[in-house]
Amino acid sequence: xxxxxxxxxxxxxxxxxxxxxxxxxxxxxxxxxxxxxxxxxxxxxxxxxxxxxxxxxxxxxxxxxxxxxxxxxxxxxxxxxxxxxxxxxxxxxxxxxxxxxxxxxxxxxxxxxxxxxxxxxxxxxxxxxxxxxxxxxxxxxxxxxxxxxxxxxxxxxxxxxxxxxxxxxxxxxxxxxxxxxxxxxxxxxxxxxxxxxxxxxxxxxxxxxxxxxxxxxxxxxxxxxxxxxxxxxxxxxxxxxxxxxxxxxxxxxxxxxxxxxxxxxxxxxxxxxxxxxxxxxxxxxxxxxxxxxxxxxxxxxxxxxxxxxxxxxxxxxxxxxxxxxxxxxxxxxxxxxxxxxxxxxxxxxxxxxxxxxxxxxxxxxxxxxxxxxxxxxxxxxxxxxxxxxxxxxxxxxxxxxxxxxxxxxxxxxxxxxxxxxxxxxxxxxxxxxxxxxxxxxxxxxxxxxxxxxxxxxxxxxxxxxxxxxxxxxxxxxxxxxxxxxxxxxxxxxxxxxxxxxxxxxxxxxxxxxxxxxxxxxxxxxxxxxxxxxxxxxxxxxxxxxxxxxxxxxxxxxxxxxxxxxxxxxxxxxxxxxxxxxxxxxxxxxxxxxxxxxxxxxxxxxxxxxxxxxxxxxxxxxxxxxxxxxxxxxxxxxxxxxxxxxxxxxxxxxxxxxxxxxxxxxxxxxxxxxxxxxxxxxxxxxxxxxxxxxxxxxxxxxxxxxxxxxxxxxxxxxxxxxxxxxxxxxxxxxx
Amino acid sequence: xxxxxxxxxxxxxxxxxxxxxxxxxxxxxxxxxxxxxxxxxxxxxxxxxxxxxxxxxxxxxxxxxxxxxxxxxxxxxxxxxxxxxxxxxxxxxxxxxxxxxxxxxxxxxxxxxxxxxxxxxxxxxxxxxxxxxxxxxxxxxxxxxxxxxxxxxxxxxxxxxxxxxxxxxxxxxxxxxxxxxxxxxxxxxxxxxxxxxxxxxxxxxxxxxxxxxxxxxxxxxxxxxxxxxxxxxxxxxxxxxxxxxxxxxxx
Numbered sequence: 001x002x003x004x005x006x007x008x009x010x011x012x013x014x015x016x017x018x019x020x021x022x023x024x025x026x027x028x029x030x031x032x033x034x035x036x037x038x039x040x041x042x043x044x045x046x047x048x049x050x051x052x053x054x055x056x057x058x059x060x061x062x063x064x065x066x067x068x069x070x071x072x073x074x075x076x077x078x079x080x081x082x083x084x085x086x087x088x089x090x091x092x093x094x095x096x097x098x099x100x101x102x103x104x105x106x107x108x109x110x111x112x113x114x115x116x117x118x119x120x121x122x123x124x125x126x127x128x129x130x131x132x133x134x135x136x137x138x139x140x141x142x143x144x145x146x147x148x149x150x151x152x153x154x155x156x157x158x159x160x161x162x163x164x165x166x167x168x169x170x171x172x173x174x175x176x177x178x179x180x181x182x183x184x185x186x187x188x189x190x191x192x193x194x195x196x197x198x199x200x201x202x203x204x205x206x207x208x209x210x211x212x213x214x215x216x217x218x219x220x221x222x223x224x225x226x227x228x229x230x231x232x233x234x235x236x237x238x239x240x241x242x243x244x245x246x247x248x249x250x251x252x253x254x255x256x257x258x259x260x261x262x263x264x265x266x267x268x269x270x271x272x273x274x275x276x277x278x279x280x281x282x283x284x285x286x287x288x289x290x291x292x293x294x295x296x297x298x299x300x301x302x303x304x305x306x307x308x309x310x311x312x313x314x315x316x317x318x319x320x321x322x323x324x325x326x327x328x329x330x331x332x333x334x335x336x337x338x339x340x341x342x343x344x345x346x347x348x349x350x351x352x353x354x355x356x357x358x359x360x361x362x363x364x365x366x367x368x369x370x371x372x373x374x375x376x377x378x379x380x381x382x383x384x385x386x387x388x389x390x391x392x393x394x395x396x397x398x399x400x401x402x403x404x405x406x407x408x409x410x411x412x413x414x415x416x417x418x419x420x421x422x423x424x425x426x427x428x429x430x431x432x433x434x435x436x437x438x439x440x441x442x443x444x445x446x447x448x449x450x451x452x453x454x455x456x457x458x459x460x461x462x463x464x465x466x467x468x469x470x471x472x473x474x475x476x477x478x479x480x481x482x483x484x485x486x487x488x489x490x491x492x493x494x495x496x497x498x499x500x501x502x503x504x505x506x507x508x509x510x511x512x513x514x515x516x517x518x519x520x521x522x523x524x525x526x527x528x529x530x531x532x533x534x535x536x537x538x539x540x541x542x543x544x545x546x547x548x549x550x551x552x553x554x555x556x557x558x559x560x561x562x563x564x565x566x567x568x569x570x571x572x573x574x575x576x577x578x579x580x581x582x583x584x585x586x587x588x589x590x591x592x593x594x595x596x597x598x599x600x601x602x603x604x605x606x607x608x609x610x611x612x613x614x615x616x617x618x619x620x621x622x623x624x625x626x627x628x629x630x631x632x633x634x635x636x637x638x639x640x641x642x643x644x645x646x647x648x649x650x651x652x653x654x655x656x657x658x659x660x661x662x663x664x665x666x667x668x669x670x671x672x673x674x675x676x677x678x679x680x681x682x683x684x685x686x687x688x689x690x691x692x693x694x695x696x697x698x699x700x701x702x703x704x705x706x707x708x709x710x711x712x713x714x715x716x717x718x719x720x721x722x723x724x725x726x727x728x729x730x731x732x733x734x
Numbered sequence: 735x736x737x738x739x740x741x742x743x744x745x746x747x748x749x750x751x752x753x754x755x756x757x758x759x760x761x762x763x764x765x766x767x768x769x770x771x772x773x774x775x776x777x778x779x780x781x782x783x784x785x786x787x788x789x790x791x792x793x794x795x796x797x798x799x800x801x802x803x804x805x806x807x808x809x810x811x812x813x814x815x816x817x818x819x820x821x822x823x824x825x826x827x828x829x830x831x832x833x834x835x836x837x838x839x840x841x842x843x844x845x846x847x848x849x850x851x852x853x854x855x856x857x858x859x860x861x862x863x864x865x866x867x868x869x870x871x872x873x874x875x876x877x878x879x880x881x882x883x884x885x886x887x888x889x890x891x892x893x894x895x896x897x898x899x900x901x902x903x904x905x906x907x908x909x910x911x912x913x914x915x916x917x918x919x920x921x922x923x924x925x926x927x928x929x930x931x932x933x934x935x936x937x938x939x940x941x942x943x944x945x946x947x948x949x950x951x952x953x954x955x956x957x958x959x960x961x962x963x964x965x966x967x968x969x970x971x972x973x974x975x976x977x978x979x980x981x982x983x984x985x
Contacts, residue, residue: 342766
């Protein structure tokens with residue numbers, strides 16, 4: 001434990017708290033204590049003070065209380081005579097600094113114009129995005145839950161050169177980490193360096209520029225605090241749980257570039273409270289012994305080519321990086337780039353040439369793993385601007401392989417191939433389209449590398465369900481046309497099969513406890529007619545995932561003895577839920593939202609809730625920020641429903657489930673729907689129309705109110721009455 | 735990325751200004767450029783000398799007509815993404831996206847929401863986006879979340895034309911579209927404009943960015959139906975647009 005570090009952090013905290021006091025004083029004189037203070041579109045107030053203290057700061061006056069708390073926490077700056085102890089004091093100082101940060105950042109949002117963009121990415125030379133709204137937090141939080149993104153790197157300061165900044169950003173991106181950037185050094189920040197190099201930033205690319213002020217670092221910690229509140233079931237004010245959750249679940253660390261001043265030391269001390277270590281490129285001394293963080297707290301100096309791997313090691317992060325053997329950068333961040341015609345070297349399939357992608361199972365002895373053949377011209381055999389047919393024929397073999405997995409594996413070709421920089425992929429099956437850029441070709445990218453990507457990523461992600469995979473790439477028209485009909489026959493067969501699966505037809509459901517890392521008592525039960533509430537998983541996906549990883553989050557649930565066929569209750573499911581909810585849930589009904597409904601983690605696409613006076617239910621989906629007739633917005637409802645608790649009258653679910661025969665069938669089914677937000681209603685209009693027609697209703701979508709006709713329960717009742725909505729004449733819900 | 739939107743009432747010279755701006759950007763190596771023809775009545779593609787096979791309007795209608803059975807077992811999002819990516823007209827100098835026919839009756843919220851996502855992702859691939867807009871700005875705000883750096887309101891040199899520009903300017907302020915800067919451009923006008931026009935500009939609260947002179951070469955180009963690339967570099971209107979673009983200082 002270094003006295004130097006502790007002293008600097010404590011001194012930095014003093015500076016920040018003093019600055020917060022001055023800025024608050026000025027703002028109070030300017031606007032008065034009643035002026036509103038808020039981060040945009042969030043149900044979590046100012047997240048650090050809400051999470052740590054349970055404070056609901058809504059006005060400038062409310063910041064005063066936070067400031068006093070910060071002052072109380074501030075330890076004295078260690079004098080020459082004082083030697084021990086430091087860590088506790090340093091962490092208190094860190095927390096005081098975070099409170100001061102939050103005060104300063106909140107005041108920025110009262111300014112006109114606000115110095116932050118409301119969008120998800122920079123524009124017009126303006127970089128800084130500030131606090132993320134709840135829509136972003138939920139969308140991105142899910143990536144933390146499902147492992148798409150393992151965590152984030154909070155980068156402060158500037159790298160010695162732009163080139164190093166770009167290299168480190170790319171390295172973090174390739175490891176799927178979010179890069180949160182703040183705190184300029186000498187007027188320049190890492191985000192500024194990336195901007196100078198023309199690197200695209202924003203939440204979409206995971207390179208997020210928060211702000212150039214050192215206090216903007218708070219938006220990284222605010223984000224992870226909200227993740228703990230939203231997905232971890234931590235109560236506001238339960239600081240211990242919020243911090244422990246972050247230490248155990250959110251794999252984040254601080255990278256400090258360039259000289260680290262007192263204020264930045266204070267940020268690092270604040271981050272240690274969350275279990276997030278700091279790795280610096282300059283020599284700022286170290287805090288090596290473990291205690292709060294899993295391993296070391298502060299490590300320095302670390303050379304730039306080692307800093308990312310060092311950070312990952314120190315944070316104890318496990319990243320399964322399957323190094324894909326292609327000569328171009330590779331990672332999810334490169335999805336969504338178009339290879340424009342002037343950048344393009346060659347185009348495959350698409351609108352002018354035939355093409356398909358097809359995956360099938362073969363006996364083990366017929367597949368040679370890793371064999372990739374290009375039948376027809378390779379990239380070097382064709383001139384620039386060429387257009388060629390493309391057939392991708394994938395054969396897998398494995399003891400665990402089943403025909404059900406074929407479409408799942410096949411569909412992944414799209415997102416896997418798109419991860420290669422300079423390769424553009426659209427569509428699937430017999431509507432596919434690939435472009436390869438000149439730059440990629442110059443770096444040595446060949447058609448066979450499409451096969452290398454499939455081979456490497458399949459083994460990395462689905463290695464449990466198959467043993468071997470070989471790929472043939474056809475680029476001659478006669479071959480492609482010869483195979484396309486065989487593929488189409490199978491596509492048709494698959495579609496028929498998926499449409500006919502019912503809950504009754506199977507004896508096993510699948511659990512999904514992927515989100516238990518975030519909502520420890522929540523169990524999703526996925527049936528053929530009820531997809532996972534995040535919308536991402538259906539029963540076949542669950543089945544496939546279980547084969548991939550038999551001890552993973554998707555377990556088979558034997559239905560067992562039926563206890564209540566109407567509500568959808570089975571002995572085997574009850575027992576499974578009881579054990580896996582850590583004995584918090586006794587019974588579980590698959591088809592009811594009133595009695596023992598399924599719980600939610602926080603990842604649901606939609607929330608349904610009862611509107612008692614209309615004898616029906618309303619459904620709102622995640623992207624709708626407005627008020628609903630329940631008197632709550634999505635974010636407030638999400639707080640009620642999430643966290644693995646059974647809340648009668650409320651469920652979280654997928655969009656797909658609304659169209660299922662089993663949608664709250666014990667409570668009367670989709671006929672109960674009296675209100676939906678308009679966008680959701682329009683999206684599902686054909687489904688609703690079909691449901692209505694089966695019931696003899698001519699215009700069911702028209703009977704369902706939306707925000708253009710009703711935003712209160714009374715207005716919904718009036719609309720339902722005037723339209724003769726069937727819910728009004730159904731048995732009472734309660 | 736810099737986004738320039740051009741608006742004004744029919745016949746004011748919007749598409750001509752858009753085409754001139756695209757030529758200037760292209761010849762001054764301000765690339766890549768995405769040209770967006772968002773006026774269903776006009777012909778930015780003719781001025782740019784390319785033909786359009788598919789418009790966003792057609793793609794949208796096709797998607798809305800299909801409930802399920804989309805080709806290739808695709809979701810609507812995938813389908814729309816594929817079709818829009820495929821509808822782009824690509825040339826060495828620029829790419830062109832044609833918005834096509836306006837919406838019919840019925841609700842387009844869902845379709846437009848999908849469109850916004852796809853268009854925003856696509857636009858992010860370009861350094862410059864030039865939008866030839868219809869007179870009002872409603873459709874723009876419905877189809878993209880893209881912020882607009884510079885809105886150029888084109889008018890003929892008449893008090894009535896300037897009043898229309900003033901109306902557009904006020905309308906934009908009410909819409910949910912983010913516009914950083916708004917300028918008036920007087921087409922077929924003398925420089926400086928007459929005191930009467932200057933008064934009108936002042937009383938509408940507009941800022942005049944540039945005037946484009948009456949130009950026989952452009953008239954001849956229109957008469958013959960040849961593209962913008964056919965006029966000589968010395969054409970006064972092209973020179974005026976060059977000065978205008980420099981003044982916008984987009985780099």
